[in-house]
Amino acid sequence: MASGLVRVALAFLVLSFALLALYRNICWVSIVPAAFGAAIVFSLSSPLLLFVGWEIVSWTIFFSIILRGSSGGTESVPVVASRKNVVYLYVSFAALSAVFMLMWIFLSHFSYKSPYFYLAVVASVIKGAIIPFHLWLVPVYSSMDLSFTAFNSAVLSKLGLIVILLPLYLGADYSGVRNAVESFGLEVNFIRIFILLSSFTALYAAYRAVLTEDLVELLSYSSLSQVGYIFAGAFLSLSSGKDVASMALNGTMLHALNHALVKIPFFMLAYFVERKYGTTSLSETGGLYKKSPVLFFLVLPLAISLAGVPPAGGFVSKWLLYTSMLRAGYYVSFFLLGVAGVLSFLYVYRFLHSLFFERLKKDSLKEDDFLELKWHFLPTGVASVMTLIVGVKPSLVTNLLSSAIPEPLSLNVEAHLPTGSIAFAFLLLVIFSAFLWKISADHRYVPDTDNYTSAAVRLDQNPEISYDFSYGFYMPLKRPFRWLCYLNPEKLYDVLWEYLRDGLSYLRTLASGRFTDYIFYISIFAFVMLFVGKVFNTPCFLMIRKIFSFVGGG
């Protein structure tokens, strides 16, 4: 079983290497060790080795943030001052996840099957940036060298997936309902909480992605949202019966693949835009379609897959996740994921609109700046072809991933969702409408300055007027989403910080003012409490579990 995982790991790595090897500007310093660390984690030989791989990955991300300034990346984004607190932010969360991982290893005496497995689950959740621990992801992604962010968001953010799905690989038989999970001492209610949390992450991140004004932030929040999908699917496959688990696991695997395929080309595109345009704000980028139409038609299937629209792969994996969630009865988290799905359609359109179709406002850009785009054609082409394959014939891909999905959980996706007939009918109808379009009256192509608003003032006669509607694209959505602002997790930390600073006033000496020290203190305290012995059977923890199960029941 573990060897199958290595094959998948290597396949992932070869894919990401192939995609990244074709981009000329690669900062090898951070990708090679990160890929190596990921390989160690995927090999699952022993918990300690898993921890080592885990730490290597954390350290490479830490280095790449610091390296950003010196690696010749354009210093256009005013990051130097803010990078310091991004580093602190990341270090505190990486430390927290490392602490939980260490606790799991020592408590389980270096064996996988142990009742303390949920510590590893929490560690992987922190690495995957689910809601309470999501603060670090977006600042780190936007302040790293974007070519490494591409690799990071595609592969490393799903590192926790492997740890979470351990029970399925090592837990062997699935006869009874959820027995694979009981052997690992995981409470079903405990897992139900995490399903709810990760679907809320998907919704919250999609909401932030829709309302953001920055390209890299949009892509980072979209990664956070998709990771929320993947973790929801993973937890669901842990905690449900055989058929639902198989659908959920296939959905998770396919969604992880789709997300990786989409994010690498998009982040590389953002990397290009950041270098050439000098800015990544959505209202100032634009005109890419005029410069390279071919790139747009290669990016289109990927955008369609990110939005989850049928001919592309995203549709299959999202459908699998939705149906398995509904069959398992998690209606609240299905609703959260559903709204996040619609929001993904909104921010994908915003991405296409402001990156490709607005007028090129930067007159400083010369023609040969865009020659470099042709390096993007091959990798984006490869990724979009694979997304279409997943979309049209998912069973082909699930067989390929069969080593990653244990035998009893394999699923023939076509039986449930006629993706082949949808794609075939759609292709026929497109050909028919193209034929109808051809035989109708002829048409002439018109430059984009000749449009209806130019009747007031000729746009071709005064080029300095830029008529693009881009700033505040979905601004009216801010008011209806007010209620989501109250549930803002960032406030959670502020409230925690306020309480800690004022509540524990007698510990004034410890209050050094930076909340990262507090994270450190908590982990020390948790570590110490462990050696006091059976802390988890104390009445207070049982009561907490009761609350969790009630809330998670929804």
Add this chain to the structure above:
Amino acid sequence: MKAGVLSKIGDILGDFINWARSNSIFVLHYCTGCGAVEISPTLTSRYDMTRFGIQPVATPRQADVLLITGYLSLKTLKRVIWAYEQMSAPKYVVGFGSCTINGGHYWDSYATINLLDLYLPVDLYIAGCMPRPEAIIEGFEVLKKKIKSGEPGGWIDYERRKDWYKANQRRLFGDKI
């Protein structure tokens, strides 16, 4: 008019397509002069020109007929010419009232033009210093008959004598047009 295979079939189904064109006229809802006040009663329930298939649309791209309702000042004429050029063929121009025919009441004003025909090919004039709704519908009947019979519209003349029209327009606006 080279309009693709459909129009070649069109020559065979000639009158069928012309019948469809005459019964579905999209009028550009662009009020250039004092006659625009007459358009709303023609549209609403008392006179109701929609029963003849005439619908107002918002943009020149979707429109077939451009109404010049009344006097046309220099500034409006510039915008009307741009809107006319953005309309898709076959397109027609209908002039309301005597101001478009011969300058009418404002013949000696420095701001309004006298002969609309110099700048745009007009297919139909509706007399009356602002024609009432009945006159407008009667005018549209004449236009529908013209379309149904397949007579070449004014836009063919605009394309053929493009430089003559453009010369007249440049007399007024210099090279701004």
Add this chain to the structure above:
Amino acid sequence: MKEQVRFYEKKVRIEDLYETIREFKVRGFSYFLFMTCVDWYPRNYFEVVYALRNLKTGENVKLRVKLPRENAVLPSVAEEFPLALYQERELAEMFGIRFMNHPDGDKLENVILEDWKYDPPMRRDFDTAEFASHLFGERKYD
């Protein structure tokens, strides 16, 4: 019969036009009704009329300024009454009066008459009928 709208008249010289307007504003005539120009073509002078109104007492006052027709120059009152801004531009276009230290700068490029290359149309010596037939073509009666 409601009493007619009475306008108190006051002739003003160009030099102290600005002071009198400021003084009337201080006295309470804070509402700038309108400003027009009368072209006395045979007597070869313009007469620019400022009408102010005192909202509290309801009195109106008319300030009349005489200035030569050729290169007519007036100080701009847009500082005191922002409303005058647009009306001064109109007089500049229609009568060719230049306004000094006008907030929009001296060279007021045409707003009402776009790309107008001829002399100001509202002056008495401008024959509109002849201009119309010259620019817009002879009218046909056949």
Add this chain to the structure above:
Amino acid sequence: MSVLYLLYAFVVGAFLVGFGMKISARVKRKYGPPVYQPLMDVIKLLSKRSISHGLVQDLGVWMALAGSALLVLAIPVSPFPFINLDLIAFVYVSAIASLGVALGTAQVANPYASIGMARALMLMLGYEVPVLLTVVFFYFSLGTATLADLATLQKEGWFLFKYPLLSAGYYLALLAEMGKPPFDVVTAPSEIASGPMVEYGGKYLGFLVIYAFFHTFVSTALFAVLFLGGGTWWEVLLKQLVLYFSVVVVASSFPRFVSEKAVVYQWIVPSLFVILNFVVVAS
């Protein structure tokens, strides 16, 4: 056979739109255009020369037409073959057509078109919420949401009577989905020059009109299948007529929501209806 199905859907869609025009005219005491007026509009538009802003606008128009025709093939009307989808897949398949229109409007560098498209997507966000709640309700009470099963389940009693609140909620979402007046801020001519369709002329507008035919047919047929127990084609046709009559009467007697208020309205009222029905069924 499926080509026959598409032709049938085209004719019924055109007839429904013409029928709708006639009713809304009669509501306003106007005589109203003849019922076959939409057909004439399409023929005229397809034979008009038009302009295009680039390849993406052509592709967008093809995708719009193909997406809506694909939706028609997914509706279970008895004699015709159909692709068996469940409601979630149906919602995502309907996204192809709106993606096509969106791409077309993106290529057109007209600010009115972009504002219109932003409003259209926000409205879509609005009415997707009640649809998702309906899906949850079907899974909660019946265990399945595939259209064919739902149609067969209604053999003994229509869902309109078994779950009246649910159908009322979905009816309001239907109004928004079809872009009918209470929620037609997107393509209303008096708003920003008919929103996304500002640069569509000639045959491109013809394609969008055909898309509107298919979209009307699909929305009404879906409601007929889900809540009125759709059966053979003439049963569904009758139900569609009655349903569309009520939709047009409601539509021509209500003013228009601002795009943001429409979203908030869709989140509160229809969702409340569905949740109330939840409470009724659960208790």
